[in-house]
Structure formats: structure tokens, C-alpha cells
Amino acid sequence: MDELARQVAQAGLAPSRVVVLLPYGALVAEARRAWAARAPLASGFAPRFTTARDWAAALSPWRPGSDDISHDMARDALVAAAWIERVVRERLEPGLRRELVARLIGAARQLAPLAAAQPPERRAAWAEDRRAALAATLGSAAAQWESLVASLAITWAGSSAYVTDALWSPLAAPGADADRLLCLPGHHPDPLAEALLAHWGDRAARLAWSAPAEPAPRVWACEDFEAEAQAAAACAIEHLNAGRAPVALIANDRLLTRRASALLVGAGVRLRDETGWKLSTTRAAASLMALLRAADARASTDEVLDWLKLSPAFPPLAVESLERRLRQRGVARWSAVPLDWRGADIDPQRAELQASRPLLLWLKDTAAALERSGQWAALQADEAGRQLIGVLRLGEGAHELDGLGEAAAGERGAKARWPLTAFAAWVRDVLEGAVFQPTVAGAPQVVVLPMAQRLGRRVAAVVAPGSDERHLSASPEPDSAWTAAQRALLGLPDREALARAEASAWAQLFDGAPVDALWRRHEAGEALLPSAFIDGIEPRPASELLPASAVPAGGTAPPAARAPALLPERLSASAYDDLRTCPYRFFARRQLRLDEVDELDTEPDQGDLGNWLHAVLRAFHEARGDDRPGEDADRAALDALAERVALDMGLGDEVQAGGFLPYRAVWPALREAYLRWLWPHEAEGWRFVAAEAEREQRAGRWALYGRLDRIDARRDADGGESFVIDHKTESRARTEARVKEPMEDTQLAFYAALLSEPRLRAAYLSIADTRGERDEPAKLIEQTEVLAARDAIVQGLVHDLDRVAGGAAMRALGEGMACEYCAARGLCRKDFWTPSTDGVQGLP
Structure with a gap:
């Protein structure tokens, strides 16, 4: 001044x-x-x-013309695509095309300040000179796409008009x-x-700036990312408590600054972020992208559910019920969802956005789809949503995009027909290129800004987290899109110029305000050194900012839950097995009804193989009955059913089929193994009675229920005899271990209790891929003492449930593998136990 x-x-x-x-x-x-x-x-x-x-x-x-650089991603993406397709005649792969468009926009925007510095009448000559000089550095055939991008960037920048032309x-x-x-x-x-x-x-x-003060920051050394974010927030709060406001929070490390900002806002600090963040990271953008992903004909179940949860038009309870059914069945692709499960409005709304159409129609129809799903009102009520509507021209202003890109050779212009994938990619690019800056009511106490924009600002204190060698380099790396020689030819700043600018920005941090510089010693398991600007200054430990509070050493006591009022009156074999294995697991899963959420979009696993095989064998025997059509007919029937069941289960679609291939590859061996067991079994007089048979019996005041894989029967001189068979596709060793101790095997004994027949046998039919081993592929592993085990398990079940109903403590008594894969392990907190001294007695 x-x-x-x-x-x-x-x-x-x-x-x-x-x-x-x-x-x-x-x-x-x-x-x-x-x-x-x-x-x-x-x-x-x-x-x-x-x-x-x-x-x-x-x-x-x-107002920008149809081919001008506007710094508006909605326009620039269309114009960049037009420039590329003017010179590339062949159809480009979509991923390559999108990458070229992004690189062209980035390169042209770097050159735009240089072109704007030329008088409009001399700008074309400037571009021609730069293009000719650059051609000598881009002659290699290996640099085909780099040459294309560089040449087009210069041409675009040199032919564009700019707002500063006035x-x-x-x-x-x-x-x-x-x-x-x-x-x-x-x-x-x-x-x-x-x-x-x-x-x-x-x-x-x-004009010249006054000489900056001598740098004398307080330097804080932190251990990791979270410690540095907390220390940065503590520094800012310390300054505010001392009456120093506003505080400048320097965004050297954007992710760290976001975390520190969240801590400050959570502490009630009024914060204005002048750097903003990508509009694509806001909830409004997530809502729109959920609609576009769900509209795809190949959408996964997860993608459709994500959209339904964000759409007010669909009742939350109905969506929750649908999700529960889909997870229980494990339906990964929406196309495999049974028609009677889908809501009446879901597929019609998705279908509205599946046909190709011009860009301007896409904008109109997307706005209409948001209106139908109830998302439009939420976007209008949200600050980020209103900005999204504006940058995408979903409300007004779509005519601004009319004609952009039409000069392209081909079908990518604004009036050409775009498929949904192309429109969704354009929307994603626009949202990635837009910056969202929320407004703050009242004078801000903390202002987040880039280090270069501290220059000339009135602030009472400065907090500079991320002052490490990676995020605050004294010699910044120039943009890798251009070589050093190309930067010199174009007039872009080189490494030395960038280093001078960084040093100048650092020096101006100390313009009449105290400065706190923070860095962390470790990031992602690697050591991190301080920036050269603070190297040599003795750091202070961040623990001075965040004094540790005394926490008594010790763990948590083992749980001893009591909930007799929540005891179910009907039990399955797996429920009683939970009680025998670990009473606390029974409490968590069967009384509180807590369980892990099944994944939807996962690769098929051993469980899918078991479910598939069970369904195939059930369909095979229900269709075959007591007929004996012959070996070839049996093979053909099983093969046909295997294909049909895989399709019904969603294992034959384009996504899941690939993951299920290893299991389908062993199908011929499993089929032969099963048939070679079945034919001698039937020769002994056994006939198929039922598959997936639901049975229920009483045991005292408790009801036992279950679904039996298979029941066979035969008659001999002593009368009728039943055979309960449970199919297993797990390892042979694990199946054999189940029957070693008859009184320890809950499943077959429980299944036997569901049948009242006096003559009863029970066994596991192990169907496993044993190629390379001497063991037979299909083997009947019988529980020879099943009747005694049945009586013992019924007596034990009544005794145990009566104790639970009487208020016995449900302790966590599981050991070994029972704990290793237990869904309730985090609830019982076994890893944090201390020895119990309360003397509470629980189930033994």
C-alpha cells in the first residue's frame, strides 16, 4: 500500500x-x-x-464459443472429444478414448494461460510456431498418442478465445x-x-511485496496420519482459545486437511474451505450415479439396492425386506432376481434410461427419472445437489451444450445417439472436474487455503500440516505430461521456477503470524522425512498438544448373558449346535437374532457348489421317482438339470459363470461318483422317499424342526427301515471327523430325533473331488450309534433349554475352530478378556 x-x-x-x-x-x-x-x-x-x-x-x-476452452468440464469434455475425432478416423476403444479426452483437456488448460497472453490476432501464429518446434520432440512412433494430444492441445489453445481477450x-x-x-x-x-x-x-x-519475516515455526512431529490430523486440529483450537482468529489451515496434504477439518467442525469451529473438494465425492453425486448404475441392463443386485435406498419413492421397509431375501439367497445379478420379488416400479424406471439417445435428451430424461424416483427434491434441497443440477444442465441451460462436439467425425456429437455407458462416463467426468465449496454462516474461525494463497491474507495464525518431503517438496516435480525440453519450448515453468515459487510461498507464511508446521514420521508403513523447509528445526512431540489421559490397564470380563424371555420355542439342528458349541453364540444368534450380513456381489465358493449340488440331486430324484431308466438316461438327466439349476441360481450369467467354472469343471467327476454310489445303493432295496423334507417333533415343551437333505426307505423281513442321508461337499477328512464321537455329532442325531421310526439309519454322503487320491469320490460315512445319540441329544436338549429358561448364564465357552470363524466373536470380545472373578455360574 x-x-x-x-x-x-x-x-x-x-x-x-x-x-x-x-x-x-x-x-x-x-x-x-x-x-x-x-x-x-x-x-x-x-x-x-x-x-x-x-x-x-x-x-x-x-460467453465461450463452440470450440473455446471454457474451464467448464461439461463443455470442455464435448469439445475435446470433437478435436480427437476430427483426426482419429477409426473407432477408439471407450477406455482409450476417455483417457485421451482427459489428457487433452489437462494439456490444453495448461497452455491456456500462455495462449491468453497473446493478442488474439497473433495467437494462431504463436500456436503454429509452438507446434512446429514441438514436432521435433514428438517424432517417435511409440509416442503416437502423446504426439496427438500435444498437437491438439496447442491447436485448441491457439484457436480458442478467452474471457481476458477484452x-x-x-x-x-x-x-x-x-x-x-x-x-x-x-x-x-x-x-x-x-x-x-x-x-x-x-x-x-x-508493485513489490514487503520482505517476509524470518521463518521461525513451531515444528511438531507426529507418529502417523491420525495423530497428525488430531495435532493440526489441536493447534488451530489452541490459537482460537488464545484469541487468534482467523486461523489459516494450509492444504499441503488434501486428505489430511479433510480429516483435520472434520475434527474442527465436530468441535464446533466455523470453517470455510476455499480449496473445496470434488463434487463427485458428495452425497448428491452418489445419488445421481446410483441411478445411472442401477439403470444399466447388466446392473448387479448391489447397484440396484444402492439406488433403491437413496430413492424416496421406494418404502425403506420394503427395500430392507427385499435386500434380506436377496442376501439369503445370494443373488448377485439383478437379472437373476425372481420377477415376483421385484417391485412394480423398479424395472419400468430402470428401463426408461436404457435406450441410446442424444445428449440433450439424456439430460431431460435423467431429470425426469430423478423426479419419478423422488431424488430431485432432495437434490434441490441440498447445496451440492443444486450445484450438480447446474453443472450438468439438468434444470435449465441444456441448450448451451447444443452443437458442441458436432464437428466430430462419427457419432459423438450432442445430437448423436449416446449409449447409457457413454452418458454415465461424461457425467462422471463432469462431476470429477467440478469443485464444491460449501457456504459458512458467519465469519469463519478457520480458513482452509492453498499455501500460495496465504500471500497478502490477514490471518492471526497459520497451521501447516503435511510439511513433509512428499507433500511439501522444496523441489516440486513438474507435470509429467511434458518433458523438460517441451516445457522450455512452450514456456511452461521448469523445476527451478517451481522451486522458487514454493520457497516464496513458504516464506510468506510467516507474514506477521505464528506458524505451526506438522509432519508425520510414518505413512503406510514407510518412513517419512520432514520437508527441507523445516529440516534442521528441532521438532516438538505432538503429545504436548494431545496429552495422554490415564487409562487403567485391563480387559473386559467374559460375558454372562441371561435372556430367558428371548428363548425361542422352536429349534433347528444348527441352533442347538450353537448352544452346545458356545452358549454365548446361541444367545447372540438365536436369542438376539444377530448374524453376519451375506455378501451379494461375491465370487461363487464352496457353499455355492453345495447348494447347487443339493438342488440338482433333489430335482433329479423328484423327477425320477422309483424309475430305473438306465445309466445313460441318468447321466443325461443329471447334466440337463445341472445346467438348468445353475441358470436358476444365477450361476450361469456372464459375471458369475466365470467364477463358477472351477466347480463346473469337476461336475463330470462328481456326477459319476454319485451315480456309482447310487446304483448299488438302490440294488440293496433302498428307494427315494423325499428330498429337502421338512419335519417337526416335540421334545418336552420344545419344538424341534429341520429340513432333511434326503430320506430313503426299504422293506425287508424285519419290516420297514428308514435312512436319513445328508449330502456333504466339504473335505472328506472333515466329514469323517464328524462321526468319530457319536455323542458329539449334533446334526445326524438331531435329524434322527425328527423321525419316530424305530428302525433308522443315518449317514453323511461325502461327494468330493478325490482325483489323485485312493479314496472313492462318493462315500457313505454312517453314524452307527445314531439311535443312542438321538436319545442322548433329546435328553440333553431338554435339560439345557430348561436351564436357559431358568436364567442360567450364557457364557462364551467356544474353543479352537469354533471361535476362529464365529460371527459373534466381536460381540463376546474374547480377545480382550481378563479372568472372571464374579463367580457367576453358566452352562457347562
């Missing part, structure tokens, strides 16, 4: 005839306050503090709108500001 006042007075100009170009927009209010604070100039007109972009917009409103017009000529131009530089060179200074000649001058 001193230098500005001197130059204004020396030239004898009215302050209002002086334009002062600032490096970024947030400085405008700061500069006006600083000028108004000068006592001699407290009244009268002030110089015009502005940025080049705002000055040009005030002189002449600007500064080259007579409206902004020296003496027309202003009599003097002063430039206050930022850390990075500004090509346009330098060009305007040359254009104005002796009517222009630079």
Missing part, C-alpha cells in the same frame, strides 16, 4: 483511474480493507483492485478505462500480467 500510494501521488492521478491487478480473487477484499485503513486516504475513491479475469468481464461480458481491445487500451496499470505479482509468473505490462509500457509498473 505504501508503494501504491507513492506511485499514485507521483503520477498525479485520481486513484479511481488506477487498476491494480492481483494474483487471485480472495485478495480483492483484503486490498480494499488495507487501502481504507490508511488515514490520509480514508475518504474518496480507491484504486480498482481486481484480477485480470474480473477486469475483462466488467469491460465486456463473455484486455487487448480498445476498451482496455491505455488511457481508455484506466490511466495506469499496476501489477502485484503472485508466487508463480503470470504470462498475461507480464504481457499487459509490456503492452502498457511506461504507464504500467510492478
